[in-house]
Amino acid sequence: MLEQLAKAGAVLFSIAGIAYLAGLAVAYCVERLTLRRLKAEGVEERIQRVLKLISRFQHRRDQMLPMLVRLDDQVKSARRRHYMVNKRLADLAVSRSRLLRVLGEEEAFARAERPARRFIAHVINRHVQRAHLEQKAHPFLAPSWGRAQQVHAWASSIGDAKVLIERVYPPSAGFAVIDISEPDGEAALADPAANLQPESEPPAAGFRAAGR
Known part of the structure; x- marks a missing residue:
């Protein structure tokens, strides 16, 4: 009885090992095929170009950031002046109605x-x-x-x-x-x-x- 169980266990382990090796081989083949197809389609070159564009955009953003800050300050200053002018006009309208x-x-x-x-x-x-x-x-x-x-x-x-x-x-x-x-x-x-x-x-x- 024990010998039969040992044989059955050995068979199971053998089948599991063979299945693992077969799956590993299939995964390796699929990976190689995928990489070959991507290489044939120029995906790696595209990724490199995208990375270069991202780097350029980041550099351009760093250059534009001080200008954007200055423009934002100018917009805020213009809004303050607009508010003060409108307030001055309202005060003048009130003063014009007084004796x-x-x-x-x-x-x-x-x-x-x-x-x-x-x-x-x-x-x-x-x-x-x-x-x-x-x-x-x-x-x-x-x-x-x-x-x-x-x-x-x-x-x-x-x-x-x-x-x-x-x-x-x-x-x-x-x-x-x-x-x-x-x-x-x-x-x-x-x-x-x-x-x-x-x-x-x-x-x-x-x-x-x-x-x-």
């Missing part, structure tokens, strides 16, 4: 014995702001007083200018001076609102004149 209010004796300060001093202030009305928040209309002031309005005051000092402004636009009526300053040299000429036609408001007109 320029002038207070004080402008002609008197043009005399040689009295130096001309002009102060620019921004005035807002809190009552109008509150009415806007409540979605109501102020009884006698224009809705534009809900945002800062520019006032030019001619006076001998910044204190006198503030007194003049508060006399025409009294805090008791809800007016508030947000800021007041004296432009340096011709700096005020760069303000787009300086090109607007001024609306002169005499001090005696009182705060009711501010609704215009």
Whole structure:
């Protein structure tokens, strides 16, 4: 019984070895045939050409990368300039719709014995702001007083200018001076609102004149 099993095992191992050798031989033949066919079709030369093209493209990419970075920076800079120009145009459109209010004796300060001093202030009305928040209309002031309005005051000092402004636009009526300053040299000429036609408001007109 054992001898029969040993013989059967030996036969099986022999068959397995022969099959392995046959498969190896078949694989070798198929590989050789495939390589011969690829060589006949020039596949290796194609692969070499593709590798050369890839190397050239990579070299070209390395050369173009700094230029692409510079062009990207130029595009970003152009976009920023475009945004600033559009913002400037929007600001000009808003400034064009605002009135320029002038207070004080402008002609008197043009005399040689009295130096001309002009102060620019921004005035807002809190009552109008509150009415806007409540979605109501102020009884006698224009809705534009809900945002800062520019006032030019001619006076001998910044204190006198503030007194003049508060006399025409009294805090008791809800007016508030947000800021007041004296432009340096011709700096005020760069303000787009300086090109607007001024609306002169005499001090005696009182705060009711501010609704215009």
